[in-house]
Amino acid sequence: MKKVLSLVVMGVGVLVAATAWAHHSFAAEYDQNKPVTLRGTLKEVELTNPHGWIHMDVKGSDAKVVNWRVETGPTNTLIRGGLRKTDFVPGTEIVVKGFLAKNGTPTVNGREITFADGRDFFLGSSAGAQEGAR
Numbered sequence: 001m002k003k004v005l006s007l008v009v010m011g012v013g014v015l016v017a018a019t020a021w022a023h024h025s026f027a028a029e030y031d032q033n034k035p036v037t038l039r040g041t042l043k044e045v046e047l048t049n050p051h052g053w054i055h056m057d058v059k060g061s062d063a064k065v066v067n068w069r070v071e072t073g074p075t076n077t078l079i080r081g082g083l084r085k086t087d088f089v090p091g092t093e094i095v096v097k098g099f100l101a102k103n104g105t106p107t108v109n110g111r112e113i114t115f116a117d118g119r120d121f122f123l124g125s126s127a128g129a130q131e132g133a134r
Contacts, residue, residue, distance in 0.1 A: 005127015018075050026099075026126045030109040036102040038068055038108065045088035047075040054110065056094060068109040083113075083121050092116060095119075099127050 026032070040058035052072040056063050072078060093116045098108035110123035 026109060027103055029097045029103070030127065031102050032099055032127050035111075036098060036108055037099050038070070038096045038098075040068070040094065042088060042090055042092045042094050043067065044090060045085065047085055049076075051073050052078060054088070054094075054096065054113070056096065058106075066106050067086065068096075068106045068108065070098060070108050070113075070123070072110050073122075073126075077124040078121070081122050081124075087115070087119075096123075098123070098125060 038056065038058050040056045043057055045055070046053040052075055054070040054072060056068050056070065058068050061066050095114040096108065096110055097112045098110040098128040101107035101109075109125050109127060111125040111127060112120055113122040113123055
């Protein structure tokens with residue numbers, strides 16, 4: 001019995017450690033001082049945990065199309081806010097507000113999404129959580 005209990009405790013410990021390792025802070029990856037607004041076409045959405053992802057194509061001033069990745073909050077947060085997977089129809093025009101990644105890739109931490117019909121939703125960004133909301 002002690003051996004089984006030890007294995008269960010070890011298993012829980014490994015799971016907790018893996019979750020802590022996989023999770024990251026906003027400040028480690030995104031720059032709160034670099035807000036951005038992206039206007040483009042929805043390619044796909046991944047409603048996963050601990051964070052979801054929106055993939056969108058944005059045409060730059062040079063007419064070159066860049067695929068952007070938008071990190072969202074957990075699926076649960078999006079659903080409680082009124083979003084559903086059926087809201088994300090590929091080809092839909094969307095506007096996303098968020099904060100640029102520090103590593104220079106076309107990645108943002110999403111704050112808000114607005115659909116062509118005017119509906120807008122909070123995407124779960126944790127920007128300002130440590131330093132006070134802006």
